[in-house]
Amino acid sequence: MAEQFSHYSVMLHEAIEALNIKPDGIYVDCTAGGGGHSLEIAKHLSEGGRLICIDQDTDAIAAATKRLEAYLDRTTFVHNNFSDIDALLDELGIEKIDGALLDLGVSSYQLDTPERGFSYNNDAPLDMRMDREAKRTAYDIVNGYSRDELRDIIAKWGEERFAGRIASRIVEERESAPIENTGRLAEIIRSAIPAAARENGPHPAKRTFQAIRIEVNREIDIIEPTLRSIVNRLAPEGRLAVITFHSLEDRAAKQTFKELEKGCICPPELPVCVCNHKSAVKIIYKKPILPSQRELEENPRSRSAKLRAVEKL
Secondary structure (H helix, E strand, O other): OHHHHOOOOOOHHHHHHHHOOOOOOOOEEEOOOHHHHHHHHHHHHOOOOEEEEEEEOOOHHHHHHHOOOHHHHHHHEEOOHHHHHHHHHHHHHOOOEEEEEEEEEOOHHHHHOOOOOOOOOOEEEEEOOOOOOOOOHHHHHHHHHHHHHHHHHHHHHHHOOOOHHHHHHHHHHHOOOOOOOOHHHHHHHHHOOOOHOOOOOOOOOOOHHHHHHHHHOOOOHHHHHHHHOOOHEEEEEEEEEEEEEOOHHHHHHHHHHHHHHOOOOOOOOOOOOOOOOOEEEEEOOOEEEOOOOOHHHHHHHHHHHEEEEEOOO
């Protein structure tokens, strides 16, 4: 499976630049994927440096291990979710790190492997788990959530204006037989959206599939606490870089960084500061870094990517 794993490393050089890598530092690639970013980090490390590669997808771990073959002396691979970063670092005996990278969202490999059930373009079992050892699948959500629960997640995580109609149609359809595959779900979603709304824009199932995938993997819920945990672990001048792919992820990263950069949190009416609250980080880029034109031509899937970064004070 490792041989088949392909994942374009979005904003590779921009991410490495944002990390400002110290050759003897300790770095964490929280979403190793196929190992593209990890390999570039490893190349910047001396023998005294250390890289921790985390991924919840065993196929990704296998692919990254193979790709970093020449740097195994300074690399540790961990099969887990990056939300457990505190426990993982404790287990490895690491107190402080010099940098971390998160490349959020689903990988091209996961989207393009039909049996993983991420895509509405292929008919496959409803799965969508990034960690194939996790218990909850897309099948459980589509067939187990109430109409209101489905409507809420499709509206919240998919930002879908026809969430109510789609949820009602799913509940109606599953009464005759469980919805077991992506093809049937995509057709149900399509039939719930008015014909006029289907004429332009993305595939009618795109937003709902995104919402279900996010719910299966708890993708948005874990961003803020994870970013805070990483910042707590950063050594002074350590860097944290985050690549996001849609507004929900970007909003979570932007707001968390803004709060961490904030100094005094006293009520505005107080004449002097009494809270002694200090900024934890400084935001490196006032506006997010976007992919270059060349990258957009090479990899159209990176068009929605944004890179944000902070430095520990």
